[in-house]
Amino acid sequence: MSGTGTSSGLHEAVLEFDADEAVRIAAQCLAEGAAPVDLIEDCRAAMQVVGDRYAEGEYFLAELMLAGEVLKRVSDLLRPHLQAAGSGRSHGTMVLATLRGDIHYIGKDIFATLLEAAGFTVHNLGVDVAPERVVAAVREVNPDFVGFSGLLSTTFEVMRETAALLHDAGLRTDLKILIGGGVTTPEVREYVGADFQTRDAMAGVAFCRQHARAAADGR
Numbered sequence: 140m141s142g143t144g145t146s147s148g149l150h151e152a153v154l155e156f157d158a159d160e161a162v163r164i165a166a167q168c169l170a171e172g173a174a175p176v177d178l179i180e181d182c183r184a185a186m187q188v189v190g191d192r193y194a195e196g197e198y199f200l201a202e203l204m205l206a207g208e209v210l211k212r213v214s215d216l217l218r219p220h221l222q223a224a225g226s227g228r229s230h231g232t233m234v235l236a237t238l239r240g241d242i243h244y245i246g247k248d249i250f251a252t253l254l255e256a257a258g259f260t261v262h263n264l265g266v267d268v269a270p271e272r273v274v275a276a277v278r279e280v281n282p283d284f285v286g287f288s289g290l291l292s293t294t295f296e297v298m299r300e301t302a303a304l305l306h307d308a309g310l311r312t313d314l315k316i317l318i319g320g321g322v323t324t325p326e327v328r329e330y331v332g333a334d335f336q337t338r339d340a341m342a343g344v345a346f347c348r349q350h351a352r353a354a355a356d357g358r
């Protein structure tokens with residue numbers, strides 16, 4: 140029903156910028172037993188198409204904004220369903236941010252919701268976050284993980300700068316850095332000096348589960 144981008148109609152509703160219809164279909168799919176993460180994936184694939192049309196000059200900023208609004212409405216509907224799986228016990232802590240210059244937040248917030256649902260504590264610093272703020276947050280909460288969400292190639296440099304600041308502050312040793320978001324690649328992971336890269340929130344959650352200090356310590 141979902142995950143294919145064809146049969147549910149959700150993918151098409153996002154591409155038509157029809158928020159009411161997208162929310163209606165998503166609610167119907169949920170009622171019929173669809174997994175919320177599959178519905179997110181349908182939307183993500185549609186957003187990829189919107190992004191490609193923008194890159195090819197077929198769409199402009201207005202279309203990006205419309206698509207963003209549709210996705211926000213759908214993710215607001217899905218959030219409580221994504222959270223429902225939460226265990227109530229923290230398996231570890233993450234400081235998460237979209238860095239300086241980048242204001243995309245929808246994918247970051249989906250990842251945060253899924254990670255919380257998996258039993259992690261997430262300190263979500265928001266968007267357009269200065270590297271120094273990340274360092275201050277890491278000092279304050281001593282997390283197991285730091286996550287950077289990046290949708291603009293211009294933020295790769297800021298990710299690298301932030302990772303270097305964490306290293307210079309002596310905070311990098313026990314810390315795993317994850318990067319995610321539609322424009323990240325394994326090459327970017329290497330450039331930034333991060334431990335993990337993905338464009339799939341569930342893969343990020345799996346990485347955190349695997350590397351949670353709390354789980355390893357039996358805390």
Ligand code: B12
Nearest residue numbers: 190207242243244245246286288291292319320321340343
């Ligand atoms: C919606 C959108 C917008 C909306 C953002 C709404 C919002 N508040 O978030 C608005 C209209 C504001 C916008 C603005 C701009 N945008 Co824009 N936008 C998009 C679009 C179409 C979709 C992004 C999205 O929400 N995707 C859906 C989510 C669910 O996917 P996701 O973010 O990848 O997240 C998933 C995973 O990656 C993962 N994940 C995300 N973060 C993290 C973090 C961690 C740690 C982990 C583990 C996992 C993880 O979890 C999610 C679920 O699996 C993309 C196209 C694309 N291909 O992504 C362009 C895109 C990102 N934008 C682009 C551009 C150019 C811009 C603008 C510069 C346009 C302009 N001329 O002003 C501005 C920049 C504004 C700024 N300073 O940030 C380009 C970037 C190109 C590049 N390589 O740098 C893209 C790629 C379009 C394109 N193909 O040209 N945009």
